[in-house]
Amino acid sequence: MQLGYALINLAGLAALLLWGVRMVRTGLQRAFGARLRLLMGRALCSRWRSFLAGILITALLQSSTATALMATSFVAKKVVGLVPALAVMLGANVGTTLIVQLFSFPVFAAAPAAIFSGLLLFRSRNTTAHDLGRVFIGLGLILLSLHQMVEFADTYAQSAGLRELLGTVSRQPLLEALCAAAFAWAAHSSAAAILLAASFAAKGVVSLPAAFALTLGANLGAAINPVFEGTTGRDPAFRRLPIGNLFNRLVGVLGGLLLLPEVTAWLEAWEPSPARAVADFHTFLNLSLALLFFPWLSGYGRLLAAWLPERKDKEDLRQPLYLDPAALGTPSVALGSAAREALRLVDLLKIVLEKFREIFLKGDRQNFSSVQRTADAMDKIHRAIRSYLSGLDRDLMNEAERVRLQDILFFSSSLEQAAGFAEKELQGLAAERIHKNLVFPAGEQVELSSIIERILSNLRMASSLFVTPDLETARTLALEKESFRSLEASASAAHFERMRASPGDHDPAGALYVKVVGQLKRINGQVVASAAYPILEREGELLPSRLRSVTDADSPAR
Incomplete structure (x- = not known):
């Protein structure tokens, strides 16, 4: 004893x-x-x-x-x-x-x-x-x-x-x-x-x-x-x-x-x-x-x-490049390293979207493997960022650094989810387009290319906003989410009108196009949220729900 x-x-x-x-x-x-x-x-x-x-x-x-x-x-x-x-x-x-x-x-x-x-x-x-x-x-x-x-x-x-x-x-x-x-x-x-x-x-x-x-x-x-x-x-x-x-x-x-x-x-x-x-x-x-x-x-x-010779292998996209473990004792430096790594997700998501544009417009099935590799790389880098930031000692951080840590985690998580939507949903739709040999009309091809280019533009805006927070830019980016709702509604309405005009024509290409626009809207939503939402939330400009408040609604008749 x-x-x-x-x-x-x-x-x-x-x-x-x-x-x-x-x-x-x-x-x-x-x-x-x-x-x-x-x-x-x-x-x-x-x-x-x-x-x-x-x-x-x-x-x-x-x-x-x-x-x-x-x-x-x-x-x-x-x-x-x-x-x-x-x-x-x-x-x-x-x-x-x-x-x-x-x-x-x-x-x-x-x-x-x-x-x-x-x-x-x-x-x-x-x-x-x-x-x-x-x-x-x-x-x-x-x-x-x-x-x-x-x-x-x-x-x-x-x-x-x-x-x-x-x-x-x-x-x-x-x-x-x-x-x-x-x-x-x-x-x-x-x-x-x-x-x-x-x-x-x-x-x-x-x-x-x-x-x-x-x-x-x-x-x-x-x-x-x-x-x-x-x-x-x-x-x-x-x-x-x-x-x-x-x-x-x-x-x-x-x-x-x-x-x-x-x-x-x-x-x-x-x-x-x-x-x-x-x-x-x-x-x-x-x-x-x-x-x-x-x-x-x-x-x-x-x-x-x-x-211990230096490895001569071709650079692996999945390998983190900037996560310096020696910087974990200095939060400001470590957060800078993590932010730089998170910006790599922007470049990788850009590759994914551009590959899907080629698949949908040209039916190029060779791009499927490239999309898969890039999406896997984004997942691994996202997990590496989370693991790296979990090694930071919160006792060493001030309040501003804790906020920045949460912004980096949210930014990388949102972009990784966007890549997940592309890999799981868009890839299935692209496989259907090739398997059934569906071709979008010329007008829809132009529109689809324009939508993807708009997401890429929003992605660039989000990366800029992530590096340099600005309230006005965050408001502008947030409005893009509503614009994409309108784009989806317009595509669905146009398809419905074609169905009414030709009752016997199921228009499989048009139905597929509506689904593609819907998934692109989801991807754009993650891009917008990645950088704009944290800023708007801190400024009190982001509503917790789009539902009308009960206190503002008319009382139901009894």
């Missing part, structure tokens, strides 16, 4: 530590995220500047994963080469040691002051001060959780069950390293795992060699996340940087485990404080790896390029 209670307490303190680390990272990303990306972009011109930029950015963000995703996005866009990006990651690994070094000193007494200062700043109306308030509160939570971990170690150091559990693990350095790697991977933070190990080592809950093994595993775990996140799965070449960094860490882990007895003896003589010894071991490990790999980065980069 005592062991279970101890583990629950430990889990709660670890969660508090992780939350503090997260608050510091998100606060700094909100305050300086765009500037940090700009700093990295400027620094990626030489190895040494890249190395120093990696140290600085990671020390500020307290996350080598965030730095890795930034660097990977630059490499993926071919803004920089692989070698400077590898130098960034060597610096990032060193940068993770600075926060561990800081918190290995007895600075716990600053926790209340940090939280109080953070609260005052958090209540400020100034955006930067508000974000820095999050940073100070996060620092206070980190200090508080570490202090409680020390108290926890004092309380439970003599627990027979806990000592037996940790003693069993301590006899297997590789098992310890794997456990710490799993923790750091799940937490997206090597610093949290290492600080936890340092706290236990300080009170003798784990031996110093065991704490060092945990530190080795935490370094490895933090390098796993970038391999599987973001754009790295799109092209083998995009995996070069995160896999190169993972191999760098793996070399450090294997070397550290082999030299663990010698390193332990040396650090015990160097630093009598176990907590400081863990921090120093973490620092020496990453400095040694930087010194080992730095002179060979060019050759290492060529080796990675040969192992």
Whole structure:
């Protein structure tokens, strides 16, 4: 029972530590995220500047994963080469040691002051001060959780069950390293795992060699996340940087485990404080790896390029191009990336409509496969946009950014639905036109081409409105929906008049034409709604229903 209670307490303190680390990272990303990306972009011109930029950015963000995703996005866009990006990651690994070094000193007494200062700043109306308030509160939570971990170690150091559990693990350095790697991977933070190990080592809950093994595993775990996140799965070449960094860490882990007895003896003589010894071991490990790999980065980069060659396949329409995972920590940049991706749906829907115009007017069945591929691409891109935006942290966003997020989701969803109508409904009607060899009269062909051109014009207006919201343009676009109702009514009335004039003629081509116009009206409705409706709704100019209000209607006679 005592062991279970101890583990629950430990889990709660670890969660508090992780939350503090997260608050510091998100606060700094909100305050300086765009500037940090700009700093990295400027620094990626030489190895040494890249190395120093990696140290600085990671020390500020307290996350080598965030730095890795930034660097990977630059490499993926071919803004920089692989070698400077590898130098960034060597610096990032060193940068993770600075926060561990800081918190290995007895600075716990600053926790209340940090939280109080953070609260005052958090209540400020100034955006930067508000974000820095999050940073100070996060620092206070980190200090508080570490202090409680020390108290926890004092309380439970003599627990027979806990000592037996940790003693069993301590006899297997590789098992310890794997456990710490799993923790750091799940937490997206090597610093949290290492600080936890340092706290236990300080009170003798784990031996110093065991704490060092945990530190080795935490370094490895933090390098796993970038391999599987973001754009790295799109092209083998995009995996070069995160896999190169993972191999760098793996070399450090294997070397550290082999030299663990010698390193332990040396650090015990160097630093009598176990907590400081863990921090120093973490620092020496990453400095040694930087010194080992730095002179060979060019050759290492060529080796990675040969192992993971760039894909030469023809560009896949279904593949998102602008969804940069490294930008998720900076909502304004991430929303811009998502909006740019959403505009690709405009171009793809244009292709679909133009293909259907050729099918209906010329009976070209070769376009069916192209329509299917393009519609599938729109569906996949729409799902990718939704998945990407779901990764945004709402705590990092202001109200305007939350509104923009909803606009992007609505815009992409509306266009994807328009493509769905075309794929499912128009394609069936086009197949019927070809199968029955129906030909529209010359007047209806001209009219049909004009209707599709009008939708394309509305699509261009919608994309412009999506980029630059304008109330008057939204009103103009919304009126197009009523115009298409009139077009459908006119086509239906003309068909009905032909039926009356020739009772024995069922006019299958005319009936098909009416159905086609009806589906084009539905597609146009989605195009209009995609960009105009959010603006009109915010301005209070969009009615919730076209039904007449009950309060305005005449009361029925009883």
